Amino acid sequence: MSRPTKVTINLDALSHNLSVIKERVKGSKVWSVVKADAYGHGLSCVWPALSHTDGFALIELDKAIMLREQGWVGPILLLEGFFKPEDVYLLERYSLTTTVHSDWQFDAIEKAQLERPINIYLKLNSGMNRLGYRSDVYQQAIARAKSINNIGSIIQMSHFANADTGLNMDAQKAVINQAMVKELPRCLANSAATLFYPETYQDWVRPGIILYGVSPSGIWQDIADFDLQPVMTFNSEILAIQQVKKGEQIGYGSRYIAERDMRIGVVACGYADGYPRHAPDGTPVVVNGHKTQLVGRISMDMLTVDVTDFPDVTYGNPVELWGEQLPVDDVATACGTIGYELLCAIAPRVTVEVMINLPNSTFSDLNESC
Numbered sequence: 032m033s034r035p036t037k038v039t040i041n042l043d044a045l046s047h048n049l050s051v052i053k054e055r056v057k058g059s060k061v062w063s064v065v066k067a068d069a070y071g072h073g074l075s076c077v078w079p080a081l082s083h084t085d086g087f088a089l090i091e092l093d094k095a096i097m098l099r100e101q102g103w104v105g106p107i108l109l110l111e112g113f114f115k116p117e118d119v120y121l122l123e124r125y126s127l128t129t130t131v132h133s134d135w136q137f138d139a140i141e142k143a144q145l146e147r148p149i150n151i152y153l154k155l156n157s158g159m160n161r162l163g164y165r166s167d168v169y170q171q172a173i174a175r176a177k178s179i180n181n182i183g184s185i186i187q188m189s190h191f192a193n194a195d196t197g198l199n200m201d202a203q204k205a206v207i208n209q210a211m212v213k214e215l216p217r218c219l220a221n222s223a224a225t226l227f228y229p230e231t232y233q234d235w236v237r238p239g240i241i242l243y244g245v246s247p248s249g250i251w252q253d254i255a256d257f258d259l260q261p262v263m264t265f266n267s268e269i270l271a272i273q274q275v276k277k278g279e280q281i282g283y284g285s286r287y288i289a290e291r292d293m294r295i296g297v298v299a300c301g302y303a304d305g306y307p308r309h310a311p312d313g314t315p316v317v318v319n320g321h322k323t324q325l326v327g328r329i330s331m332d333m334l335t336v337d338v339t340d341f342p343d344v345t346y347g348n349p350v351e352l353w354g355e356q357l358p359v360d361d362v363a364t365a366c367g368t369i370g371y372e373l374l375c376a377i378a379p380r381v382t383v384e385v386m387i388n389l390p391n392s393t394f395s396d397l398n399e400s401c
């Protein structure tokens with residue numbers, strides 16, 4: 032039998048979360064952001080559960096092509112644009128909408144010999160200083176876009192640096208309102224703006240992390256009132272129990288020294304499965320339904336938990352690293368990171384199981400593809 036280390040993906044929760052978002056932004060269209068292999072959930076398995084979306088947005092050109100080959104005929108947006116001038120022909124062939132953030136991209140689109148125009152999202156740098164045209168040249172960029180025959184529709188786009196905390200939001204919104212023109216549509220909101228800033232919805236929104244039931248701020252309480260459900264549960268099992276005497280050490284580097292006589296559960300999951308190696312002692316873990324904590328350094332293939340107070344815990348018991356009983360946000364907080372990083376780090380050797388509960392699920396034919 033295979034190793035018990037696996038993630039279960041709840042497609043009903045994913046579908047539900049998109050419905051919650053659609054209801055919330057009613058009147059605006061939704062790009063479901065599925066970059067990084069659907070935030071580690073496995074794009075080819077999960078996208079049919081999101082087929083009530085208006086479009087899919089991602090970074091990876093090969094995954095965009097995969098979506099087309101698997102039958103998605105609606106809009107696809109490349110959030111970072113294309114990477115090489117010759118990619119323009121792939122945009123045309125697969126009807127991909129591209130972000131344009133730099134002049135070299137305009138040059139490439141202008142020079143290509145195309146039969147069909149390419150739709151673009153024209154990126155405004157409204158203060159994040161990552162991608163896009165600065166506000167003082169943004170309208171010139173719009174004029175250039177309009178002058179190129181190979182360009183079809185133009186949508187104005189910008190990205191918020193702090194929609195999770197609110198810091199600088201007013202400054203970014205002011206730059207956007209001053210630089211963008213009235214007659215072209217807009218797309219601004221990420222997950223945090225979708226939850227906290229209704230005035231940013233505009234024509235399209237671009238939520239990612241909340242589709243997966245995880246908090247954009249890294250704090251689970253921030254999304255507790257939005258009826259979002261966790262999609263990924265990361266599980267393993269107890270592989271062995273060790274009785275340890277007070278003063279003995281546990282694991283590499285002897286990071287943990289037993290404070291009393293202890294029972295230690297050894298779990299078949301390590302950093303080569305995607306569990307963060309820097310997780311400190313005290314990071315929450317659920318063992319056989321009991322919330323307990325990590326003790327000792329994470330190994331490549333194992334981690335160790337304190338089960339002293341739970342005499343029922345034994346070989347083969349289920350261990351939840353994060354998911355339905357333990358928000359990934361809480362694990363991330365303990366580790367000094369955010370849920371995004373943990374979800375995306377699930378390693379290829381982890382078995383993926385897809386769960387569908389709906390009796391008349393509209394995506395039941397998908398099981399075969401995963």
Ligand SMILES: *Cc1c(COP(=O)(O)O)cnc(C)c1O
Binds near residue numbers: 247
């Ligand atoms: C990743 C990304 C998003 C989605 O971000 P979330 O915080 O996951 O909602 C939206 N827009 C752009 C440009 C992105 O790169």
